[in-house]
Amino acid sequence: MKVEVPMARGTWWQIGFIALALACGDDTGTTPPTTDEPGSSSGSTTGMVSATSMVDPSTTTADSSASSSGDTTVGTSVDTGESSTTGPVCGDDVREGREVCDGGDLGGLTCADVPGFVSGPLSCLDDCSDFDTSQCFESAVCGNNIREESEACDNFDLAGETCESQGFDSGTLDCSNDCTSFDTSECGTCGNVIVDGDEVCDSIVLLGETCESQGFETGALGCNPDCLTLDTSGCGICGNAIIDGEEICDGVDLAGQDCMSLGLGMGTLGCVASCMAYDTTMCELGCGNDVINGMEVCDGTDVGGQTCASQGFPGPGMLSCSPDCTALDTSTCTSGNCCVAHAGGGCDDPVCEASVCAVDPFCCSFEWDGICEAEAMVDLNCAC
Numbered sequence: 001m002k003v004e005v006p007m008a009r010g011t012w013w014q015i016g017f018i019a020l021a022l023a024c025g026d027d028t029g030t031t032p033p034t035t036d037e038p039g040s041s042s043g044s045t046t047g048m049v050s051a052t053s054m055v056d057p058s059t060t061t062a063d064s065s066a067s068s069s070g071d072t073t074v075g076t077s078v079d080t081g082e083s084s085t086t087g088p089v090c091g092d093d094v095r096e097g098r099e100v101c102d103g104g105d106l107g108g109l110t111c112a113d114v115p116g117f118v119s120g121p122l123s124c125l126d127d128c129s130d131f132d133t134s135q136c137f138e139s140a141v142c143g144n145n146i147r148e149e150s151e152a153c154d155n156f157d158l159a160g161e162t163c164e165s166q167g168f169d170s171g172t173l174d175c176s177n178d179c180t181s182f183d184t185s186e187c188g189t190c191g192n193v194i195v196d197g198d199e200v201c202d203s204i205v206l207l208g209e210t211c212e213s214q215g216f217e218t219g220a221l222g223c224n225p226d227c228l229t230l231d232t233s234g235c236g237i238c239g240n241a242i243i244d245g246e247e248i249c250d251g252v253d254l255a256g257q258d259c260m261s262l263g264l265g266m267g268t269l270g271c272v273a274s275c276m277a278y279d280t281t282m283c284e285l286g287c288g289n290d291v292i293n294g295m296e297v298c299d300g301t302d303v304g305g306q307t308c309a310s311q312g313f314p315g316p317g318m319l320s321c322s323p324d325c326t327a328l329d330t331s332t333c334t335s336g337n338c339c340v341a342h343a344g345g346g347c348d349d350p351v352c353e354a355s356v357c358a359v360d361p362f363c364c365s366f367e368w369d370g371i372c373e374a375e376a377m378v379d380l381n382c383a384c
Contacts, residue, residue, distance in 0.1 A: 090102060090126075090127060095128075100128065101128060101131055106122055106131070117133060117136035118137055118148045119140070119141065119144070119146045120136035121135045122136060143155060145157050147159055151179040151180070152179065153175035154179045155175055155179075158175060163186075168184065168187035168188055169188055169227070170190070171196070172186045190228075191203060195207060198228060200227065201230055203227075206223060206230065216232065218275070219234045220235070220245075220246065221235060238273075238274060239275070241253050243275075246276070247275040248275065249278055250271060251271060252271075253271075254271060254278065257278065259282075262278065262293075262294035262295060265283060268283070269282070269283060270282060277295065277324060277325075280293070280295075280296065281324075287299055287324060297326055297327055298322070298325055298327075300325075303319050303321055303328060308334070311344070313333035313343075314337075314342045315347075316334055319333060334346075339383075341368060341372065347363075347372075347376070349382065351382075352381050352382035355379050356379055363375070
């Protein structure tokens, strides 16, 4: 009976390799077999590989190109005994291992966290073994812009406080020179009739500003409720055809009035150039008929019973009416005796008047009062 015996793993490969070696013989092909030293196996082993020395290719792989060139180095790694793991590296700005700190990595601490210090810039020693406290302060230092210990503030470090948080309405909060309190001198309270803080005005205090200084022609300037801006709603510009400020009318804007509504009969109502009165000259009963009608102050010779004396001019003169009937004309009225106090400015002696008013302008601009009388009494240009 014929029995087939299974070949062991790698057997066929080994047999083929041996057969190839035996067939090839010596790679020179002409060298006869030599006799080995006594005790050795006969025949040359040149160009042959012993079957017992063969390596199973399933377990170890050699570089064929290396084998052909005589290089028998196998492509396997060699353990040098050196570890690839590294420890903490000081200077990489990462605190690790036993490092107390590393560059800018201070673990979130500051000088204030280090016992014995209250402020200052904390840093790290070059070897990462400890903190560098050379720039830290042991006590509060006023003026370093850092609020420390009992300081209320320090220059620009106001602990988040403002004029408003201190009970004021506006302004810029500051710190006192000794850092013990806040400086509120630049803070303001609107409504105290004092312009302070960031205020532009306060109630009736306008710092000399008027409608005219704000570019208007008439009206009363005010202050807005926040004291930060001026209120120009009461100011007006005559000639813009809009009644504003203290204007009675402006161009064609007559506030809905006409000759009939003013009781001046038929006609066409207008507005005077100053915008402070109606022009009634074209009304049937308007200005120029010597009769005071409507809103007229006077009309021609009709001055409503007024005289120079009633207007504060005790001297002689004739009271008249302005051409638009809106005001009395006192240009011909004269003042009283220079040697006696009286209402109105000036007096009846032009030489004396000029001499006294040169020293005291009030006497001509407002009233010839008792002081003006006394000055005239001693003035050599006055015959008192």
